[in-house]
Amino acid sequence: MLIRKSPPAGLTENDVTPKHLYLNRRKIMAAGGALALTAACSGPQTNAEAQAGSRPTNGSLNFRETDYAVSDGALTPYEAVTGYNNFYEFGVGKDDPARYADAMTTDPWSVEISGHAERTGTFAIEDVIDFNALEERVYRLRCVEAWSMVIPWIGVPLSSILEQFRPTSQARYVAFETYLNRDEMRGVRFPVLDWPYREGLRIDEAMHPLTLMAVGLYGEVLPNQNGAPMRLVVPWKYGFKSIKSINRISFVSEEPVTTWKQSAPREYGFYSNVNPERSHPRWSQSSERIIGAGPFARRDTEMFNGYDEVASLYAGMDLLENY
Ligand SMILES: Nc1nc2c(c(=O)[nH]1)N[C@H]1C(S)=C(S)[C@@H](COP(=O)(O)O)O[C@H]1N2
Ligand SMILES: [Mo]
Helix, strand or coil: CCCCCCCCCCCCCCCCCCCHHHHHHHHHHHHHCHHHHHHHHHCCCCCCCCCCCCCCCCCECCCEECCCCCCCCCCCCHHHHHHCCCCHHHCCCCCHHHHHHHHCCCCCCEEEEEECECCCEEEEHHHHCCCCCCEEEEEEEEECCCEEEEEEEEEEEHHHHHHHHCECCCCCEEEEEECCCCCCCHHHHCCCCCCCCEEEEEHHHHHCCCCEEEEEECCEECCHHHCCCCEEECCCECHHHCCCCEEEEEEECCCCCCHHHHHCCCCCCCCCECCCCCCECCECCCEEEECCCCCCCEEECCHHHHCHHHHHHHCCCCCCCCC
């Protein structure tokens, strides 16, 4: 499923969004190869100097192109990526996060690291993520609600963060928590979920090279509604595993409590690997709506969302039982 990057398929002059310059740059880079890449990375960036040792909190990011791309499908328009969201801390409506997430303070931002690791404590995000080592990966995010988007994420492999803390052999799982602030998050007044939002991965899933900690999308710092300043993107799992606005990471020995499983264990499991064979109790998972491509655009859902290289992580496991 991971292929050499080609221009986003199916883009025409009519697909003009506020990010048309970005998309044009991508086309030029694809056509011009390495030379264009160097030019594009040093050219239009406004805050290249300011980035060393610090963190841009808005605007463009410096990043390296990678070969991670999905083979079929155009990028989801920027307006849909940033206007149709799930971030229940700001409300359950798809347009609530875009409306209300600006209230969240993302600077300064610190992350508490705890549990089975040699190094633990509270760290500034700038000390945990190397903003000079960002890369872009085009991943499809498949929501359990049976829709998907293709997004050019900017981030670092989660493993590059976790390794700094030297987890011990007792660290069999990694638990994540979302920031919680009742004054800034209007949705947490309602007991829709048990706040703070929590997620987890087995340590080998967390260390897998596909697992990304994203800090940006479409070449820019993450908008708050997409989980600023740092959120997971685990592309072979349903979207709810990709926890947003993380401020706690813990190395643990038992499977951690995760919010959606806690809320409805028959419907949502710990693994939540995309699996067209296993229906959600209330709807099918065999196909998905393509967000931003018109009302009838659908595609067949693929096992592991098409990221076959993770299959070996689950060798010998019954994935219908371990949903
Ligand atoms: N903290 C937090 N993280 C979250 C959610 C949430 O409600 N709260 N929703 C999840 C779900 S269900 C999906 S599909 C993705 C959506 O990410 P996006 O809005 O950036 O597309 O975020 C996930 N991460
Ligand atoms: Mo989702």
